[in-house]
Amino acid sequence: MPHSTAAPLLRVQDLTVSYRTGRSGLVPAVRGISFDIADGEIVSLVGESGSGKSTTALAVLGLLAPGSQLTGRLEFEGQSLVGATPRQWRAIRGRQIAFIPQDPTVSLNPTRRIGRQIAEAIRIHDRSTPRSEVHDRVIELLDRVGIPQPDLRARQYPHELSGGMRQRVLIAAALANEPQLIVADEPTSALDVTVQKQVLDHIHALRSDLGLAVLLITHDLGVATDRSDRIVVLSDGLVEESATAEQILHSPSSEYTRRLLAAVPKVDHGRLRWDAVTQTVLAPEPSRTPPPAATAGDAASADSVLIAHGLHRSFKGPRRGEPIHAVRNVSIRVPRGGTLGIVGESGSGKSTLARLLTRLSPVDSGRIVLDGTDITDITGEQLRQLRRRVQIVYQNPFASLDPRFTIARALVEPLRAFGIGTARERDERAAELLSLVGLPEDFAHRLPAQLSGGQLQRVAIARALANEPQLLVLDEAVSALDVSVQAQILELLVRLQSELGLSIAFISHDLAVIRQVSDSVVVMSQGEVVEDGPADILFNDPQSPYTRALLEAVPGRERMFASLPVRDETPITPKPLGPEAFDDLEAAHYLNSALSPM
Amino acid sequence: MTRRLERGAEFKDWGTYVGRRLLQGLLVLWAAFTLAFIILYILPSDPVRIMLSGSGAEFANASDADLAKVRAEYGLDKSAPLQYLHALWNAASGDLGRSIQRGMPVTDLLGGALGQTVRLGLAAFAIALVLGVAVALGAAFTRNRLVRQLVLTTPSLGVSIPTFWSGLLFTQVFAFRLGWVNVFDQESWKSILLPALTLAIPTSAFIAQILAKSLSATLGEPYIQVVRSRGASEARVLLRNAFRNASLPLLTMIGMIVGNMLAGSVVVETVFSRMGVGRLTFEAVNAQDIPVVMGVVILAAAVFVVISLVVDLIYPLLDPRVSVRTARRRNAAPSPLTPPSPDGTAADLPSPTTATIQGAVA
Numbered sequence: 001m002p003h004s005t006a007a008p009l010l011r012v013q014d015l016t017v018s019y020r021t022g023r024s025g026l027v028p029a030v031r032g033i034s035f036d037i038a039d040g041e042i043v044s045l046v047g048e049s050g051s052g053k054s055t056t057a058l059a060v061l062g063l064l065a066p067g068s069q070l071t072g073r074l075e076f077e078g079q080s081l082v083g084a085t086p087r088q089w090r091a092i093r094g095r096q097i098a099f100i101p102q103d104p105t106v107s108l109n110p111t112r113r114i115g116r117q118i119a120e121a122i123r124i125h126d127r128s129t130p131r132s133e134v135h136d137r138v139i140e141l142l143d144r145v146g147i148p149q150p151d152l153r154a155r156q157y158p159h160e161l162s163g164g165m166r167q168r169v170l171i172a173a174a175l176a177n178e179p180q181l182i183v184a185d186e187p188t189s190a191l192d193v194t195v196q197k198q199v200l201d202h203i204h205a206l207r208s209d210l211g212l213a214v215l216l217i218t219h220d221l222g223v224a225t226d227r228s229d230r231i232v233v234l235s236d237g238l239v240e241e242s243a244t245a246e247q248i249l250h251s252p253s254s255e256y257t258r259r260l261l262a263a264v265p266k267v268d269h270g271r272l273r274w275d276a277v278t279q280t281v282l283a284p285e286p287s288r289t290p291p292p293a294a295t296a297g298d299a300a301s302a303d304s305v306l307i308a309h310g311l312h313r314s315f316k317g318p319r320r321g322e323p324i325h326a327v328r329n330v331s332i333r334v335p336r337g338g339t340l341g342i343v344g345e346s347g348s349g350k351s352t353l354a355r356l357l358t359r360l361s362p363v364d365s366g367r368i369v370l371d372g373t374d375i376t377d378i379t380g381e382q383l384r385q386l387r388r389r390v391q392i393v394y395q396n397p398f399a400s401l402d403p404r405f406t407i408a409r410a411l412v413e414p415l416r417a418f419g420i421g422t423a424r425e426r427d428e429r430a431a432e433l434l435s436l437v438g439l440p441e442d443f444a445h446r447l448p449a450q451l452s453g454g455q456l457q458r459v460a461i462a463r464a465l466a467n468e469p470q471l472l473v474l475d476e477a478v479s480a481l482d483v484s485v486q487a488q489i490l491e492l493l494v495r496l497q498s499e500l501g502l503s504i505a506f507i508s509h510d511l512a513v514i515r516q517v518s519d520s521v522v523v524m525s526q527g528e529v530v531e532d533g534p535a536d537i538l539f540n541d542p543q544s545p546y547t548r549a550l551l552e553a554v555p556g557r558e559r560m561f562a563s564l565p566v567r568d569e570t571p572i573t574p575k576p577l578g579p580e581a582f583d584d585l586e587a588a589h590y591l592n593s594a595l596s597p598m
Numbered sequence: 599m600t601r602r603l604e605r606g607a608e609f610k611d612w613g614t615y616v617g618r619r620l621l622q623g624l625l626v627l628w629a630a631f632t633l634a635f636i637i638l639y640i641l642p643s644d645p646v647r648i649m650l651s652g653s654g655a656e657f658a659n660a661s662d663a664d665l666a667k668v669r670a671e672y673g674l675d676k677s678a679p680l681q682y683l684h685a686l687w688n689a690a691s692g693d694l695g696r697s698i699q700r701g702m703p704v705t706d707l708l709g710g711a712l713g714q715t716v717r718l719g720l721a722a723f724a725i726a727l728v729l730g731v732a733v734a735l736g737a738a739f740t741r742n743r744l745v746r747q748l749v750l751t752t753p754s755l756g757v758s759i760p761t762f763w764s765g766l767l768f769t770q771v772f773a774f775r776l777g778w779v780n781v782f783d784q785e786s787w788k789s790i791l792l793p794a795l796t797l798a799i800p801t802s803a804f805i806a807q808i809l810a811k812s813l814s815a816t817l818g819e820p821y822i823q824v825v826r827s828r829g830a831s832e833a834r835v836l837l838r839n840a841f842r843n844a845s846l847p848l849l850t851m852i853g854m855i856v857g858n859m860l861a862g863s864v865v866v867e868t869v870f871s872r873m874g875v876g877r878l879t880f881e882a883v884n885a886q887d888i889p890v891v892m893g894v895v896i897l898a899a900a901v902f903v904v905i906s907l908v909v910d911l912i913y914p915l916l917d918p919r920v921s922v923r924t925a926r927r928r929n930a931a932p933s934p935l936t937p938p939s940p941d942g943t944a945a946d947l948p949s950p951t952t953a954t955i956q957g958a959v960a
Binding site: 061063066089090091092093094095098099101102103106107108109110111112120121124125157159170173176 | 820
């Protein structure tokens with residue numbers, strides 16, 4: 001590695017950052033981390049929420065919130081940045097160290113044309129260049145990041161561009177002054193997987209074309225192993241491990257890294273199964289040719305709890321006479337006691353489909369049959385009674401639980417709605433539900449704010465199960481969670497399904513997550529079903545080019561899924577979080593909400 | 599080519615939008631008129647007696663013949679629906695009746711007073727804008743937390759100062775003690791300073807409150823952090839990037855601001871004895887000069903209608919995310935049918951202005 005001889009481009013040594021909070025004084029977010037970045041090197045900081053990765057990024061840019069304390073060494077090209085004046089920082093930011101932010105949809109000024117925003121990035125450091133030359137440079141930058149018709153695009157406003165396009169604009173602005181180092185904070189976590197691939201390819205190319213060094217902040221080990229020379233694994237503000245991508249994958253030295261790797265959902269493994277004897281979850285490697293007798297497709301046609309046929313739903317478009325077809329001629333079957341995975345990118349209509357299946361939104365045409373009864377047109381009391389039989393769990397548990405209800409109150413709400421049981425019986429049921437989802441019973445009296453995201457999602461699942469529904473619809477129910485928490489929730493679902501015989505419609509943008517829980521799969525794009533079939537067949541031999549493109553774009557393909565040890569060797573025991581984990585989690589939450597969107 | 603077609607569609611949309619909003623405005627005017635009519639004329643009381651008892655001693659013991667004469671003059675001898683239709687017809691053709699107190703047509707009275715009040719209002723608005731923006735920007739620029747908090751408390755102070763008190767105070771200090779201005783010389787432009795300042799103080803406090811809150815929200819937006827990451831100075835961040843976006847909510851509040859100033863002018867014009875709409879209102883209410891009160895109600899409603907229309911038409915020019923098309927959709931159907939847009943932008947559009955402004959009318 002080149003960084004061992006000369007001074008590295010960026011040196012971070014014993015860096016500690018603490019935030020000042022109102023109540024408890026200083027909360028350390030980063031506790032003495034060290035790493036170097038050499039010229040032209042890509043280094044990834046990987047960690048879950050609260051690991052301190054975003055704080056490190058802000059420290060490198062000198063953008064920590066006022067009142068935060070920084071100690072340790074931070075050197076750029078041999079010069080110390082600790083204690084640099086605001087003026088000195090301004091000369092470095094944008095010119096030598098540039099920034100690519102997390103969510104392109106909120107990172108451009110909505111009321112200024114994108115050309116002007118890039119021009120501003122140039123103007124800040126260069127006031128002498130004439131206007132026309134700056135304009136030419138803007139066009140050139142837009143062209144370089146692969147934006148078609150740059151002349152036209154420069155005159156557009158951010159909302160007229162797609163998310164991936166906007167991220168390219170932000171990359172163009174970051175490149176404006178030819179910096180030596182780019183700090184990219186989760187640059188693709190808000191983007192669809194296929195767009196993510198394009199943007200990451202682009203950042204990768206910058207290194208080879210321009211010799212840029214990149215500090216890549218990501219929660220996704222797949223992204224990190226695909227894209228970086230070295231990976232720094234952070235946990236709770238400490239460096240767990242710092243090694244090359246190959247080393248991290250093949251011989252991780254830290255226990256934490258191993259656990260993180262194990263928690264990453266594997267797209268090349270089979271469906272998770274609950275083993276009642278050992279009380280563990282197993283993930284078999286899929287046999288290349290699934291045994292024909294056991295295919296879920298046959299089981300589904302034999303017995304489906306929910307059958308939807310030819311569903312159609314359109315919305316009023318932005319222009320008269322041109323409706324948006326959110327769901328077009330979609331037919332699906334949810335196998336009884338099994339899981340139908342519905343996968344698609346944003347705008348594919350999968351969330352609209354969830355609302356149609358649960359009758360939360362009316363269908364334009366098509367039929368929905370639940371357990372032999374047509375529920376397409378039921379209204380009034382019949383529709384209300386349907387709510388007992390079909391339940392939905394959403395992505396964000398912070399938003400789907402009333403912050404003023406105790407957990408017990410939230411859990412018995414469905415029972416109260418249907419006048420089931422006495423107050424005491426309902427309390428007993430709440431305790432029962434808590435233990436069912438692996439939470440301690442004394443959680444009953446807590447408020448949602450006292451629980452972590454993963455625990456709240458368990459509560460949301462428990463609430464959905466209160467009335468013993470026949471069908472559970474999960475709309476991106478694990479997408480907002482950290483990968484290790486996500487793994488726990490997926491295992492919980494697999495266990496519940498096996499113990500209660502639940503039928504599940506599982507909606508996600510994440511192919512690997514879908515792979516882990518589904519018996520059969522439906523791939524959606526732009527409101528239509530592109531491909532469907534038993535999971536084992538569809539993932540091993542995708543027929544449609546779209547499914548193949550999706551699989552191609554799954555991060556981690558380059559190094560991770562080719563070489564990982566078989567997961568069978570390390571069965572994961574579901575591990576309920578004890579209350580002692582909370583103090584850290586609360587701090588993690590505070591930082592997480594302050595630093596990065598869910 | 600497609601762009602030109604889009605323009606055409608946009609333009610056509612714009613035309614229908616304005617037409618629709620004008621119709622809505624007429625509806626609001628009609629509702630205001632009807633409500634005022636019901637309260638002033640039809641509720642159980644004798645408007646003629648009220649008018650006469652209020653207008654002076656000579657009618658204190660009016661004979662039945664006199665009463666009948668006045669009734670006939672104002673059309674009050676007819677049935678209520680007929681009276682209403684008569685008054686509505688007159689109002690629609692621009693005749694708001696005659697003042698009982700002064701005998702002049704109400705429209706002439708209002709027209710004469712309006713100029714004074716508009717001058718006062720514009721001067722007050724200009725002062726309020728400068729003061730309010732200065733306080734809000736000052737707070738945003740201040741690094742020291744304590745000082746910022748201190749600056750941010752001034753608006754609540756400003757809102758709570760009663761204008762009759764501050765008006766008298768200013769007169770006492772600036773006109774009498776220091777003798778800088780002559781408040782009684784209506785011709786001099788200087789005379790407008792003190793009443794305008796009096797009227798501006800609560801308004802500026804209101805502006806400062808809204809702008810400071812909106813500025814601090816805008817400064818927390820991710821795109822501001824991105825601008826900082828490019829090496830921008832705080833002045834550039836604040837003035838070139840945050841200020842314009844933060845002032846958009848203020849625009850939606852203009853209806854309310856003007857409403858407050860109209861209400862405030864009643865006190866201020868009375869304190870400074872200026873003959874404007876506020877003073878006219880005060881005297882008309884005092885003398886129970888019902889036609890004039892009706893006229894003021896309609897004028898106020900018309901001002902709101904015009905301002906809300908103008909604000910809604912200007913808004914798309916300042917915020918490119920809002921087009922007349924989306925505004926119209928929002929007004930027409932407050933249904934949850936907003937399609938799930940692929941990138942979620944439609945969901946975070948700033949709220950339309952109409953709701954706030956119509957709220958202010960009520």
